[in-house]
Amino acid sequence: MAEKQTTLVCLVAVTVLLLIQVVESDIGVNWGTISLHRMSPSTVVDLLKDNKIQKVKLFDADPDVMKGLMGSGLEVMVGIPNDMLALLSSSVAASDLWVSQNVSRYMVKGGVNIRYVAVGNEPFLTSYSGQYQSYVVPAMTNLQQSLAKANLARNVKLVVPCNADAYESSLPSQGTFRPELTQIITQLVSFLNSNGSPFVVNIYPFLSLYGNSDFPQDYAFFEGTTHAVTDGPNVYSNAFDGNLDTLIAALAKIGYSQMPIVIGEVGWPTDGAISANLTAARVFNQGLAKHVLSNKGTPLRPGVPPMDVYLFSLFDEGAKSVLPGNFERHWGIFSFDGQSKYPLNLGNGPLKNAKDVQYLPYRWCVANPYKNLAEAANHFKIACSYADCTTLNYGGSCYGIGAKGNISYAFNSYYQLQKQNPRSCDFDGLGMVTFLNPSIGECRFLVGVSDHTTSSGFMLHNNWISVLIILWDAWLFLM
Ligand SMILES: *[C@@H]1O[C@H](CO)[C@@H](O)[C@H](O)[C@H]1NC(C)=O
Numbered sequence: 001m002a003e004k005q006t007t008l009v010c011l012v013a014v015t016v017l018l019l020i021q022v023v024e025s026d027i028g029v030n031w032g033t034i035s036l037h038r039m040s041p042s043t044v045v046d047l048l049k050d051n052k053i054q055k056v057k058l059f060d061a062d063p064d065v066m067k068g069l070m071g072s073g074l075e076v077m078v079g080i081p082n083d084m085l086a087l088l089s090s091s092v093a094a095s096d097l098w099v100s101q102n103v104s105r106y107m108v109k110g111g112v113n114i115r116y117v118a119v120g121n122e123p124f125l126t127s128y129s130g131q132y133q134s135y136v137v138p139a140m141t142n143l144q145q146s147l148a149k150a151n152l153a154r155n156v157k158l159v160v161p162c163n164a165d166a167y168e169s170s171l172p173s174q175g176t177f178r179p180e181l182t183q184i185i186t187q188l189v190s191f192l193n194s195n196g197s198p199f200v201v202n203i204y205p206f207l208s209l210y211g212n213s214d215f216p217q218d219y220a221f222f223e224g225t226t227h228a229v230t231d232g233p234n235v236y237s238n239a240f241d242g243n244l245d246t247l248i249a250a251l252a253k254i255g256y257s258q259m260p261i262v263i264g265e266v267g268w269p270t271d272g273a274i275s276a277n278l279t280a281a282r283v284f285n286q287g288l289a290k291h292v293l294s295n296k297g298t299p300l301r302p303g304v305p306p307m308d309v310y311l312f313s314l315f316d317e318g319a320k321s322v323l324p325g326n327f328e329r330h331w332g333i334f335s336f337d338g339q340s341k342y343p344l345n346l347g348n349g350p351l352k353n354a355k356d357v358q359y360l361p362y363r364w365c366v367a368n369p370y371k372n373l374a375e376a377a378n379h380f381k382i383a384c385s386y387a388d389c390t391t392l393n394y395g396g397s398c399y400g401i402g403a404k405g406n407i408s409y410a411f412n413s414y415y416q417l418q419k420q421n422p423r424s425c426d427f428d429g430l431g432m433v434t435f436l437n438p439s440i441g442e443c444r445f446l447v448g449v450s451d452h453t454t455s456s457g458f459m460l461h462n463n464w465i466s467v468l469i470i471l472w473d474a475w476l477f478l479m
């Protein structure tokens, strides 16, 4: 009797666990690689594992990154860039080749655990004026066949990360897809549904706030609001839920009210705009993590949070286009060198920093204080056209460090980008290497990371230069 009871209790417990597992949301990260300073993929994979981040979303299938992920057990979403969609939609051979080169070859023992292929990235974005949208479903059709031929269709699901501007409405329950997209999205969702794939959407309350001065500040966060949105019986206290339910209503309108949803990107930048700062990013991302992990769901799907949520982003990416704004290079929860920017708990304790990061020597390039800097403007411009100087602008962490500070910052950013090549600190004699950290308050003058390709011969040569520079610095300092 007692034994039977225990069995029953166990059974119930297992069932409950299974049920919980079904609705439990996982937090993963986007790993973009449009960086100026790249850490070795194995260091990045260790960072993910140390932080118990199990899921990672990529924007392509970079062989170096894929090699780093081999044997890690992490669940991976690889991506296909938009500019490949036309080819993949029109050529079965190209689709077969893409799958064999970028999926099959990694799906081996000790390989990469690829779960999803993202077909395009936000291909329906309004600013693309429809140039990709007709390729999406045909490309998926080809890729699905290629996966089936490779015997991978059951393990690898095709998805399409959609921008939130694919749908609209002032009240969540009234959500609809943009009229010109309704037909294509209906085809897409029907395709996803028949293959057991989720709908992937990117949601950015930051952009709503940044782009609209009337947007109520506190509605962007998860801490209660004085601007709740009342929609019939439902009350929305944060933009994330409001946006998600707008999508859920839009999906219901085309006949897919039960479609599972994954958040492909969500996050908050830390620099490059007034509303992009460390405090706001911490409050938003921590609020989001708490909200998602509570499994509360939304008013239209109570108790059913998104299947997975991928934070944007793992790292800052200093080479991204700043067309959307200077903040675009500052989305990381970690800085480019794997250091956590602010305390954040994604359910496994505070974030841990990357270990064994290979920094270049601790030295910086600054404007020589003994030189007339009137001639520096052109050097400043050129340095900043290669390196990232976005923090110097209004709203950035280095705004207000003065004209000389600006020049030093630009010189240093360029010097580090050039892996501290001594010639890259010349600037017609206006630059000077220093061993005193020139960082001022919040404004961090970076030291680059090594790319692991430096030959030992170069290192030796480099060390001699270091010694000479130390002597020169000491002399300047003593003068
Ligand atoms: C595989 O993916 C990489 C990275 O996205 C891309 O450069 C390459 O062209 C792809 N291979 C094929 C055959 O399309």
Ligand SMILES: *[C@@H]1O[C@H](CO)[C@@H](O)[C@H](O)[C@H]1NC(C)=O
Pocket: 217, 274, 275, 276, 277, 279, 280
């Ligand atoms: C940081 O961003 C928040 C939210 O957008 C804003 O209210 C606040 O003023 C910003 N803080 C600073 C110091 O600029």
Ligand SMILES: *[C@@H]1O[C@H](CO)[C@@H](O)[C@H](O)[C@H]1NC(C)=O
Pocket: 392, 393, 394, 400, 401, 402, 403, 406
């Ligand atoms: C420093 O550079 C930024 C960005 O170019 C500029 O907006 C600012 O006015 C500069 N400051 C000074 C004192 O020149």
